[in-house]
Amino acid sequence: MPRLVLAVIALAVFGVLRAPLEEDLRERLVAANLLLPPPGQGAFEQMSQSALMGTLGGLRSLVATFLTLNAFEHFSTKSWDDLRANYLIITNLEPRDESHWVAVIWHIGINATANMETDLRLPAFERERRFKEYAFQAIDLAERGLAQLPDSAAIRLQLAEVYREKLKDDCATARVYGEIIGLPEAPSYARRFYGYFMARCPGREEEAYEYLMDLYREGERQHLPTLIKEIKNLEEKLAIPSPQRIPDADPDRPQKMPKTPANVLPGGIVVP
């Protein structure tokens, strides 16, 4: 038997032996997030030929990076739909890269909507329609991102910005900030922001007052101007009795100057 045939048979035997071991290793590498699972069917269908070849050839990260640069091109030309399409592939290729999700929510939820507010080439009704469409697309993208990375504080922060700045939905903003509290990379201001937006959410004023007062009682560290102002607003709204109100001055009201005695002239000259 030719030696080459023998070699192929030996290769096949080695293949049969290593197959289960490799399958087990692959599963464990995927579980440890060191290896990416195969991209979704949708990603294959949307990719260009070169991107597909690159992805199949093990250049997944490189393809994703170059698509990110391509997306920046779409950002420069304000081609929001193309940008979104690019990011759909990118997030399919690297679903566990938080920064891709954050970037696409920022682009669609903040930049595209801002563009719709200012693009005077479009009629007002069309701008309004697209504004809402982009805002809701950003929310949808955030939900997809959170399905991949349930503990992501960064995706939620970006989503909260869309609710806060674009949709002006204080209740939804409060809900998202509330979800951020306790997450591994939650910023410390998330606790305060949860209270601030809850205070502006109709029907939750009492809960917000209790929550903000708890924060206030934590000490000087939490006595920030916005916190004091929100508490002051709630004290007015809920008609909190004066003795129970916080002693701090409302940071938005001009400070009362101490009354100067009538016999003191400007410059501190005392008239006898």
Place this chain on the structure above:
Amino acid sequence: MSDDPPPSTEATPRRTPRAAGKAVPIFSLGRVATIAASTVTQLVRMKTFYFLLAFALVVVAVGNFNIPATPAKELSMIKKVAFGTMDIFAWLFAIVATALLIPKDVEDRTLYTILSKPVRRVEYLLGKLCGVLGVIAVSLVAMYAICALVIYSRESLFVSAEYEAMVASAQYTAAEIEEQLSLIQQQGLRAELGIAVLASFFKAAVVAAVTIFLSTFASSSLFTIIVSILLFLIGHAHHMASSFWLHESENNMAVQMLVKVIKILIPNYQLFSFSEGIVQGEAVVAALVWQMGGLTAGYLVVFLLLSLLVFVDKEF
């Protein structure tokens, strides 16, 4: 005429045959090291390290892209491009360098000189493989050094700029500044990135072993290079593509058989892409890295033995 042998003379000492002298050991690490060292010299003389210049250009260019992204995102992009390029250079170098070596030795007639000496063919193959792996290792370390330099300089720049901006705005507490800076540092230069380089080395080592096997029966370097690249692409894609094919063909029996044959005969290179996860900032699991090292060693031994099986009786 007498048939008796001529009487020996005591004055002329009898010359003993060579075989009866000092025995040649079956396997010598010294001979392997000599061949490996000559392979390194051979590759260095081919000016293979010039590709480091191209690599440095790619990394520096990516490091200076001016896109509206957070510092962490920008660092992540630099890392991905740098390590992706490093990976490509490593496996491509493994294929081209290995494919050229044996045919070049035949062409230069160096092979005849080597094999006419008491050098076993296994020592020759192992020496060649070790030489290629040595050059790949040095190249990877050099590429990592360039990459680390760029990442570290960008990271320091971003950290100081962010710190100054946050302090100047006077809106953030010290803890918040610390949090923000740690987000940037997470995407910066970390010790774990060394494991990503090791992953690229594992992949390149397996590619080199497969290529040396192909070059033992290939008719030309070009054939070896093309087939090795094709095997690499198939080996990378078969896991991803098989689910797609099976889905498209509704689990057709013929497709299932084809997928099985491919999986058995072609190494699963996708497994060796675990550097991608490390570059993205995932934690390294030491046990898995060891197991991948073991798998790489297994591939090296098996493909070296297969190469020997074909090469041992080959006539030049």
